Amino acid sequence: MTDAPISFVPTGDTGRQLRDAFGRFATGVTVVTAQGPDGPSAITANSFASVSLDPALVLWSPSRTSRRFDLFTNVTHYAIHVLAADQHDLCWSVAKDRQGFDMDTLGRNENGVPILADCLARFDCARYAVHDGGDHAIVVGQILRATYRSGTPLAFYGGKMVRLSEEDLS
């Protein structure tokens, strides 16, 4: 049996319910990296989405309340890493600390952007547009290079990391 659905009109007081409703949408998890004035910086983001094939565009949404907002809305180049299932520690450490990754294994792409090893996919981006998105911004990037491998993705659902079943429904 399923619980009765919860229905509400979003107001200033329904933030918790709105988060819970958003959390019904299962996503992958990405880490976005950029070179800041004081070194490499990263942020965990599940707001990533593909946008356009030609031109090749993707988006993600940094929160205006983040201390990392100014950096990630102003940089001209950044990299979006799609995390593999075994990278959940990286997801949480970067969520807590903008330098919560292993500096020793950090690489650089053609534009000098810091890049992380062992991700499932990476999109090396150039700033294309930044749009208003309420208490977030919508950052659209043009993909300069895409890199990917086979493997199991890290998934996020209901505020938690979840394991994707390999069972195929189609």
Ligand SMILES: Cc1cc2nc3c(=O)[nH]c(=O)nc-3n(C[C@H](O)[C@H](O)[C@H](O)COP(=O)(O)O)c2cc1C
């Ligand atoms: C799974 C997950 C997804 C997240 N997605 C986003 C996101 O899309 N946009 C965002 O601004 N912050 C997102 N965050 C929060 C940031 O990673 C980070 O925790 C937050 O910016 C910390 O605050 P600070 O930047 O002020 O240090 C996410 C965190 C987690 C754990």
